[in-house]
Amino acid sequence: QVQLVESGGGLVQPGGSLRLSCAASGRAFSSYTMAWFRQAPGKGREIVSAVPRSGGSAYYADSVKGRFTISRDNAEATTSLQMNSLKPEDTAVYYCAARIGAILTFPVNYAFWGQGTQVTVSS
16 A cells, blocks of 8 residues: 655646645555646546656656656655646646556556645646
């Protein structure tokens, strides 16, 4: 078991930046692939980015490539999502998620979830 708590959401103007953090507690953090998903009103939950246990090659959704950067610190049991050049279409609740095994892109493959943090991009 691992417990996940997100922080760092808020209201930002288009073109601005936010950094989301996810703190983990419980079973060895380094055992998990970590991911960020988001869910906009009226839409399904979609993967944004994921990073493997070792912190190697990360996955990014096409919509965020070049703007978002995922990272993890296994010693601190945290994962972060740096979001730059934010657009109104990035508005959503962002969730941190964890799974044992390789990066997969569907929410059903992730057993552990945080409570979510709201990101609103608006002028």
